[in-house]
Amino acid sequence: MPKPARSRNLLDFLFDVPKEEFLNDYYPHRALIYHGPPERFGGLEKDPTFQNPEATLHAAKGDYILGFHHKRGSSVQAQSMFARFSALGMLQEGWSLNVDFLDQTVPALGKWMDSLQKDLGLKPGNIFCSGIISPAGSGVPKHFDSVEVFTIQLYGSKKWWWAPATEIAFPGTSVMPGVKNNYRDGNMRPDYYPKDISKEMPKGAKSAVMKPGSAMFMPRGWWHQTYAETLSISLNVGIRMSTGVDALTGALQSELEKLDAWRKPLPLATPEHLASARQHLAALLKDLAANLENFDDKAVHWASKDGPSRPRMGPPK
Structure with missing residues (x-):
């Protein structure tokens, strides 16, 4: 794939389908993954911020970092908040870290998201970005989100599993069924959610390994979980669309x-x-x-x- 010209729409080269096909056939209800050259990420693949965990954490905005504990082979699933100065130590202990609002501190990422915002016809407040740092053998447990998500892999490799949730369509809040306390979104669920949800991924879930240059679109209400095969740094861009x-x-x-x-x-x-x-x-x-x-x-x-x-x-x- 040739390097994209600056004037082209970001969605024309993020996946292996043209922008119009992506918008008509995938967005916002169908998952899509593509493994391509990292150079199409417009310089993010070379940005020093995303070449090691210390640099990514240094770009964090705020004093606290959200963490997830989900090691391969362990039934323990947990979520917690850490003071930023202790986050690197928690990463070394096997916690995955969610670093918020990087688009507000990394200029190249802000420009990249401006392009995606225009392609999707969004207002600025309804697109946001987090960096996810996972140590080898750890990841984020099964959950679905109440927003659409674009993910790009910038460093290391991470395995994903995903499948549409049959329990509920178009959820209004996220659910992480194996985690007792959801510090990010709260523990309240709407009345239309089922009471009992398995913390295991559905049978027949698809899987793929994300490597530098991989990009994925994940609709709201799709179960997914991850395990990093190596130290991994990725970016997640959330899309908050209006419902009826x-x-x-x-x-x-x-x-x-x-x-x-x-x-x-x-x-x-x-x-x-x-x-x-x-x-x-x-x-x-x-x-x-x-x-x-x-x-x-x-x-x-x-x-x-x-x-x-x-x-x-x-x-x-």
Whole structure:
């Protein structure tokens, strides 16, 4: 594959399919992996930040690092937060490290993500990046994310397993079933999630070894887990797209807040308050249809201009 010209879209050379084919046939519901020359990563493959763990940790933003404990051959799965000064020692103890917000501290990565953002039609707040450092024999346990993720391998090699989750489609929060405390996303699950989920990967899961130059797209709601074959450094770019719930509720709130009647407070301290609130809401709902003219256009506009807020942290891999 020839080196891409600067003027080309990033998605034209990230995988072995053209941008339009990727957007029409894979994004956002179908996984894709491609092993190609690392030179197509636009200089990230040579950036000193990603050539050793010390340099990657030095670029971290913030005082704490998220860690994952999942050694091959061990049933122990754990997640914890470390002070940044102790993270290198935890890596040597077998913990994988999630280094957030590298796009804000590494200029070359920021430019790379700007290109991907434009290719995907995203606003800046809905694309974010984490670096994942894993020692040999360790990785991140089975989980799925509630965002879409692009992964590129920059140093070392890491084996992946992945399969679509049949338990739930398009999840609203991530799940790591083998971990007791989820420090990254919290332990609350929506009511529509099943109560019992196996911590083992599904039978028939696909697998591949990511090496420098490998790129993968992983949709939300797909189970995956990793083990590093050697010391590994990779980048994960998370994509927070609007859902139908986001677009409709966000746009509806934006429209209704313009009307005095919808901003009126509803006291609920007495039986008379409750009766008044029911009467007021009934009147509002009766008139709601009048506020929904051309609402599909307003919802799409809201999703493209405002959209949902970005997650607190990026997804681990």
